[in-house]
Amino acid sequence: MPRIFLPYSELQNKIITISGEKAKYISSVLRCVSGDLINITDDQGNSYYAVIITSTKKEIKAEITGKQIIDTESPIYITLLQGLLKGEKMDFVIQKSIELGVNRIIPVITERSQIRETKKLLRWKKIAEEASRQSGRSIIPEIVQTLKFEDIFTGSNYVSRTGIIFWEQGNGNLSEILNRLGTADKLSLFTGPEGGFSEKEVEIASENGFVVASLGKRILRAETAAIAAVSIIQYRLGDVG
DSSP: OOEEEOOGGGOSSSEEEEEHHHHHIIIIISOOOTTOEEEEEOTTSEEEEEEEEEEOSSEEEEEEEEEEEOOOOOSSEEEEEEEOOSTHHHHHHHHHHHHTTOOEEEEEEOTTOSOOOOOOHHHHHHHHHHHHHHHTOSSOOEEOOOEEHHHHTSSOSSSOSSEEEEOTTOOOOHHHHHHHHTTOSEEEEEEOOTTOOOHHHHHHHHHTTEEEEOOOSSOOOHHHHHHHHHHHHHHHHSSOO
């Protein structure tokens, strides 16, 4: 069944109007017509069933016929701080980490980031919405505006008190670290850009409560490291496996 996201505020009437890009997507891409059933998820974990009344590229009229609460979210809230990556690598990390259940992604400009600024926030938000739709998430994870490394620990409210920074030179055994975390319900994961973190950055993160961990003896590509880290956390503390 075709599925889209809409804000809760737009779903308060029995007859709803869908316009803009979503109307074009439903009519032109999904080719839905009058009488077709669609599924709509809001930003509060509710799922609605609606029957299309009229369908054009500019506007869809639909009647809500049912509503239920859905819960496809992991018991652990994961914030992924990702050192800014080049090109489509960042797109890949956003897409796959959301499929795996990450709740918030913060692109971070680090010392070794090869990109110093970006204007891709809207693009990343679209990727986040599509990945959420495809994977059956009940929310669209938050994509935060790119931050500088030095701003993460000074005045940022995005980072949870419990955090792990992944560094190829780290000696921390991830399995032991996760055993110590026990039943943590919020966790920040910090993975680096191409070239990894500098020693100074790791030191600063450690001073601010982050535990330094390694993903093993082999050196992983930056985009692989992020997905591996999220997968392990979801397996040990979340709902994967």
